[in-house]
Structure formats: structure tokens, C-alpha cells
Amino acid sequence: MTFRTRVLPLVLTLPALVVVAVLFLVPLGYSLLSAFEETETGEFGFGNFAKSFEFYGWDMLFTVIITGLATLLIGALSIAIGGYLVLGGHPRLVAAMRWLYRWPLFIPFIVAAQCMRTFLAKNGIMNNLLVTAGVIEPLSAQSFLDWRGILFTFVWKQTAFAALLVSGAMASLDPATIEAARNLGAGKLRVLVEIIVPQVRVTVAVGMILSLVTILSVLSVPLMVGTGSPTMLTVDMAFRINSYGDYGVANALGFLTYLLAATVAWFYLRRGVSTGGTP
Amino acid sequence: MVLPAPRRLHGGDAVRVPAGLSFETADGWVPARLARLLLHGLAIGGLAFIIFGPLANLVLWSFAERWYFPHKLPLEWGFKYWATVFNPRAGAMASLSVSIVIALLTVALSLALSVPAGYALAKRSLPLRSAIMLLFLLPQAFPSLSIYINVARIFYEFSLNGTMVGVVLVHTLHGLVYSVWITAAAFAAVDHDLELAARNLGATASRAFFTVSLPLAAPGIVASAIFVFLESLDEFTGSYFVGAPEIQTLPLLLFGASMAGNYQIASITALILLVPSIAFMLMVERFLKGNVLSKVGT
Numbered sequence: 024m025t026f027r028t029r030v031l032p033l034v035l036t037l038p039a040l041v042v043v044a045v046l047f048l049v050p051l052g053y054s055l056l057s058a059f060e061e062t063e064t065g066e067f068g069f070g071n072f073a074k075s076f077e078f079y080g081w082d083m084l085f086t087v088i089i090t091g092l093a094t095l096l097i098g099a100l101s102i103a104i105g106g107y108l109v110l111g112g113h114p115r116l117v118a119a120m121r122w123l124y125r126w127p128l129f130i131p132f133i134v135a136a137q138c139m140r141t142f143l144a145k146n147g148i149m150n151n152l153l154v155t156a157g158v159i160e161p162l163s164a165q166s167f168l169d170w171r172g173i174l175f176t177f178v179w180k181q182t183a184f185a186a187l188l189v190s191g192a193m194a195s196l197d198p199a200t201i202e203a204a205r206n207l208g209a210g211k212l213r214v215l216v217e218i219i220v221p222q223v224r225v226t227v228a229v230g231m232i233l234s235l236v237t238i239l240s241v242l243s244v245p246l247m248v249g250t251g252s253p254t255m256l257t258v259d260m261a262f263r264i265n266s267y268g269d270y271g272v273a274n275a276l277g278f279l280t281y282l283l284a285a286t287v288a289w290f291y292l293r294r295g296v297s298t299g300g301t302p
Numbered sequence: 303m304v305l306p307a308p309r310r311l312h313g314g315d316a317v318r319v320p321a322g323l324s325f326e327t328a329d330g331w332v333p334a335r336l337a338r339l340l341l342h343g344l345a346i347g348g349l350a351f352i353i354f355g356p357l358a359n360l361v362l363w364s365f366a367e368r369w370y371f372p373h374k375l376p377l378e379w380g381f382k383y384w385a386t387v388f389n390p391r392a393g394a395m396a397s398l399s400v401s402i403v404i405a406l407l408t409v410a411l412s413l414a415l416s417v418p419a420g421y422a423l424a425k426r427s428l429p430l431r432s433a434i435m436l437l438f439l440l441p442q443a444f445p446s447l448s449i450y451i452n453v454a455r456i457f458y459e460f461s462l463n464g465t466m467v468g469v470v471l472v473h474t475l476h477g478l479v480y481s482v483w484i485t486a487a488a489f490a491a492v493d494h495d496l497e498l499a500a501r502n503l504g505a506t507a508s509r510a511f512f513t514v515s516l517p518l519a520a521p522g523i524v525a526s527a528i529f530v531f532l533e534s535l536d537e538f539t540g541s542y543f544v545g546a547p548e549i550q551t552l553p554l555l556l557f558g559a560s561m562a563g564n565y566q567i568a569s570i571t572a573l574i575l576l577v578p579s580i581a582f583m584l585m586v587e588r589f590l591k592g593n594v595l596s597k598v599g600t
Contacts, residue, residue, distance in 0.1 A: 277448025
């Protein structure tokens, strides 16, 4: 029985563990070593980081601002969508919202990028609507294919995912607390902010952190939607590899993206501990 | 003189007035309700424009034979580029079959790894179980681009760059998170008493697995397979570093066409990639049932 109960489960799990170790842990270690290795001497040092800050300092700031802004917007919109689905208005409109918001969920990033490349272009539908509505003059139509396009695309694509998580959490809340607050005269917005959001805070944070990591991983959107400089660090990393074969600087930039994701996750966890888990 | 504010009832739940019996409901006067309904309707209409506008633009481009600024709509319409894409010599169909073969191999490898692992994680006692679950989640917690760069560097040593095997391995790493977590949840949702009943009636452990546990977990496993298939079909970054230029998947073809300014080819390729994604979105709930979803991550 020892083999069945002790060894067999490990044997069953082992192949999958080996794949994760070889294809994830080894490259991860490799990227860390390479980031802190001096290109000439092969010794430990910060040369790659000095070079990264010198060449890509603005792009770092740009990446932090875009990912931060996108993550905040995704969090706010997912709460708004989830809140509308739970607190509702006209049943038909709620059904329409439920059907509508999840469309971008399984649309690949590369397809979303191609959509935006046309939608946000000078002759795209976005400008057509603005011109038709009289918001802008036909000749002052401008392309949104810059930081606005990158931000729009990430929020467009990722909100569906965050809203799916958040609305699921909101739907499983005890309806009695919401009813009680409503009966005591609280408006819908107040119920959302003071009763519902504190109870689903963890889910909102998970949705936001996963979205942040995704945004820091996607190469196609900044390549196809953002034109010119500054740009996202993912584009710089691909450039260092493709044009110079410079793994040192690329991995230093990669380390900074790990650091950004880890800082946000840590900041959240610390806040969760300091409030003692009270809602 | 200060007049007391008119008393107003809040909340539709406080006082229930049967709909259609009264013009003044608990929510306020009829015009106010209408105005709010209109406002909500407009907001949802705006959202519909933001969600479907970009997709509509994709469709427009796929039929545009000539279109430039400041024209709002294409100057000439036609199927010319559809014919180009579906022409066997153009290479798009070859890319599609490469993508599908890679996705099928990725599904096969992911399931071969994750069905035993998911079963062990759900049904057997494992030392460090939560650490192992976490390890499978870790690739999703790190920005993956620099992982792919270094995978490509390691694969170069083993001549795996630009090969089908290399791309399948990278896609499997990406898909393994979903497949391990969802199959573990699917096995966890199988009633243990049914397995015990089979064992009591004399079935061996493996027979109980193949005739009871596996069939009952099948819908969840199918869902994870579809997930992995889609993720592989749509994957860009890993294929870009490990596969290109020898292995030309459909997303790589789309990227190349778009960057070269060939919006028609890029848009048609994007529409082909959209078909399985939207089909899955519309039927995801049929496979991923609540009892499995509630076990994810436990």
C-alpha cells in the first residue's frame, strides 16, 4: 500500500512538474543570472541596469503609467459592470449588459490589436462617429494610434476578464445585506461602494493583478497599436534581442517587469494583512 | 422659510407596487423612470459601440479593395482578398493548418501531463500539495516575455528553435496552468462514494479510474482541452521568439501582414482566428458547470 498511497501520486504529478521546471524555472533563473551579469567580464554587476536606465528610462516611466492607468480603469469598470448586473435596472438592459460585456474575453490580443489598428486610425469608425456626431471637424480627425490606443486596447480586452471574476463574486454574495441596506434607504451607488465592493475586494484585486501581469507580457498590442516613442518595455526587450542579440539588457528590462508586478502584488498583500482581513 | 423636503421613498424593494397598476411607483414618477431607462439604454448602446465598433471595422477592411483617408467607407468593395487568402498558394491556408496541428499536439501533450497530475492533486494525498498547485500557477504570475526570450536561448542550444516541437513545448507550458487547475477541479467534483462503490464491487483502482472517475470528469477535461486549444491557436509572443520565421502560425502571418500595411489580409486572418474564440465564448457554460468552477483552486 505504501507505493499506492505515497509514491504513485508523486509519479503521476512528476511529468507535469518536470515540464514546468525545465520550461519555466530554468529560463527564469537564466534571465535573473543574465540580468546581473556584466557583458564583458561575465562577473556579477549592475551594468545592464545602468544601460537600461540610460536608454529606456522614459519607456520605463511610460510602461508604469500605462499599466497603472489601464489596471485602475479595468478595476473601476469591472466594479461598474458587476454592480450593474447585481443591482440592475430594467431586466432587459441587465440581460443586454450580461450578453455584451464578455465579448472581448476570448478574442486574442493579436486580433484585438488588428481591430484597433483600423478602428482608431484616421479613417476608422471611431473618427467617423466623432465627425458624424459633430464633435470634430472632418479634417481635424487624428489617429489614436499612440499611448491612447495602447491604453484603450488593454482596457477593452482585459475588462471582460476582470468583470467576469468580479460579477461572479458579487452574484455569490448574501443578498440579505444588500436588501437590508436598500430597505434602510441607501441608494444603489452607496450600496455598491459601501456594502458590495468591500466584500469582493479580494476578487477585484486578483482581477487587477492578473490583468497587470498580462499587460506586462503582451508584445503584439504595443507593436501594432502604439507607434513611435516612448513605448512599452516589451517592445524594447524584443528590439534588444532581434537587433543586437543583447540578452543582458533585455533580461534587465525583464527583471524590472517582474519587479513591477511583484511590487503591486506585495503592496496589495501587505494592505490585506494590515487591515486584518476585515472587510 | 424652510420647507420640509418632500418625502420620497427609496428603493424598488421597499414598497412593491404591482407593475402596470400605478403610474407612481416606489422608484419615482413615470417621466423620471423613463429618463433613467433612456440614460441606461444610451450607456449600454455606447458600450455596444465600443465593443462591436472595432470588430465591425475589421469586417469592413476584409471587404475593402480600396480605402484611404479621408473617406469614411471603402471606395471599392469586393472579395478579391478573400480569394487571395483562401488560395492554396498564398500560404495562409498552410499557416492555418500549421496552427491547428500545433494546437492539437499542444492539447494532447497538456492532457497527457495534466490528467494524471490533476487526478493525483484532487484525489490523493500529496506532500506539499498547495506548493505544487502554486508552482503550476507561477508561470501566470510572472510577465512571460522574458521567460520566452530565455526559453528561445536555451532551445537554440538543442536546435529546437524554428521547429514544431519547440513551439508545442512553449504552448504547453502556457496551457498547463489552465489544464492542471481545471482537470484537478473536475476530478475534485467527482463524488468519492461512486469510486468507493466501484472498488467495493471488485473493480481495480485503474478500472475504477477509467470507468467511473474519468467519464464523470470528462466535461471539465473537455473544457480544459478547448481552453488549451484556443490559447495555443491564439498565442503570439512565444511563437514569435521560438518559432519564427521557420514556423509560420496564423497569428505570426497576421502580424506580418499588418506590419507590412496589408490590412485586408490581416483582417481576414483575424476573422478566421475569431471564429473558434467566439464559438467557445458562447458555449463555455455548457462545459464548465458550476460544480466544477466552485472547485477551481481548492
